Amino acid sequence: MNKNNRREDIVLTAAKLFRKKGYNAVSMRDLAAEMGIKAASLYNHISSKQEILASIVLSVAKDFVGHIDTVVPQPIASIEKLTSIIHHHIELTAEQTDFLACMNNDWIHLDEENKTLYLSLRKEYEAKFREILRVGMAKNELKNIHIEISVFGILTTLRTLYVWYAKKDVVSLKTLKTDLPRLLLDGLID
Amino acid sequence: MNKNNRREDIVLTAAKLFRKKGYNAVSMRDLAAEMGIKAASLYNHISSKQEILASIVLSVAKDFVGHIDTVVPQPIASIEKLTSIIHHHIELTAEQTDFLACMNNDWIHLDEENKTLYLSLRKEYEAKFREILRVGMAKNELKNIHIEISVFGILTTLRTLYVWYAKKDVVSLKTLKTDLPRLLLDGLID
Structure with missing residues (x-):
């Protein structure tokens, strides 16, 4: 295993432990034990627990911004932009x-x-995200619903999705990709 | 102030403190100090911190069930039932x-x-809540969107509302009562 793969492996294992026990409850020693290596050898790849946390959090945050940056300039309708964002989530x-x-x-x-x-x-x-809604409403592609309420309702649902999805393996990814955009954008009534 | 009012006062003050600092970080001594009374006299009205917590949590939970129980049997369309539930939240x-x-x-x-x-x-x-959606879909009053996804999306938004609303005093209660049901039930697109 080369150095980059080993670093990646450390971060993936740390994310799993942090999720299970919380960041504060996990030590570098716990992490080494989970990986079956010596704590000292972790430090060949990573300088601190904080570095791991930053690596995890910022990679997700940058991924989200990176995706919305590819969506915004596309010559497609607002609804398609929003659908693409929901699919990415x-x-x-x-x-x-x-x-x-x-x-x-x-x-x-x-x-x-x-x-x-x-x-x-x-x-x-x-x-x-707010700007996509604003432009969509200005173009009459979206209904004029209070923009802060709209941002809150949609982003809250998307941000909480992982909590619910991990518990509900009854819903397939395919159904989620069809029905979550319908619920969030099209609503329950005609 | 009679005994019941004083008990109510204790519970209201405790809820404020618990929200600010978290249940574990608040002692009966803190609560007494906040109310400007002696800790010993709290116990004339309430037997423990646990009793206060139970009183708070269960009163809200019972209020929610009580409300949905008045909504379910009403001879109105599903959409009106859902609107009434959103307004209650x-x-x-x-x-x-x-x-x-x-x-x-x-x-x-x-x-x-x-x-x-x-x-x-x-x-x-x-x-x-799920049963209202199920009946509404069976009667074709609501679109056939996966029921667990619908329950998740709507209840998550309603349950998170207090976090967002406390921060956003830009939105009036009147607008929230008009536009949140529109967003959650009718959606952004026609």
Whole structure:
């Protein structure tokens, strides 16, 4: 296993442990034990628990901003942009559940510099999401529903999805990708 | 101030403190200090911190079940039932923010008996909510969107409302009562 793969492996294992026990309850020693290596050899790959946390949280936050940045300039209707964003949330929920959980539960434990960076990425994402709604409403592609209420309702559901999805394996990914955008965008009534 | 009013006062003050600091971080001594009375005299009205927590959490949980119980048998369309439920959530959010926050954050600290009772009330509420959707879909009053996805999306937004609403005093209660049901039931697109 080369050095990068080993680092990646450490971060993936840490995300799983952080999700299960919370960032504060996991020590570098626990992490080494979980991986079956000596604590000292962790430090060949990573300098601190904080570095691991920042790596997890910021990779998810950057992934979200990166995705919305590819969506915004596309010459497609607002509804298609929103559908693409919802699909991206669903894909990350399914593929990176531990990372999402860790971001949501443990970002508060980032050091000041990383916390500021995380919060600014989060703010940037919300601003871009809000702008898609604003433009969609201005073009009459979307109904005129109070924009802060709309941002809150949709993003809250998407951000909580990983908690619910992990418990409900009754719903397939395929159904989720069809029916969650219907619920969030089209609603229950005609 | 009579005995019942004083007990109510204690519970209201406790809810405010629990919300601010978390249940575990608040002592009966803190509570007495906040009320400007002696800790010993608290015990004339209340037997323990646990009793206060149970009183808060169960009063909200029973209020929710009580409301949905009045809605279910009414001879009105599903959409009106759902609107009434959303309005009730908004009213409780505005009027009992501390209680709602305490229920959401601190129910986990209930003793086993009260925790079981709380979880059964929560389950009962969800089952009745799910049944309104099921009947509405069967009658073609509601679109056929996966029922668990619908329950999750709507209840998650309603349960998180108090967190968001406390921060966003830009939205009036009147707008919230108009636009939140529109968003949750009618959606952003035609």
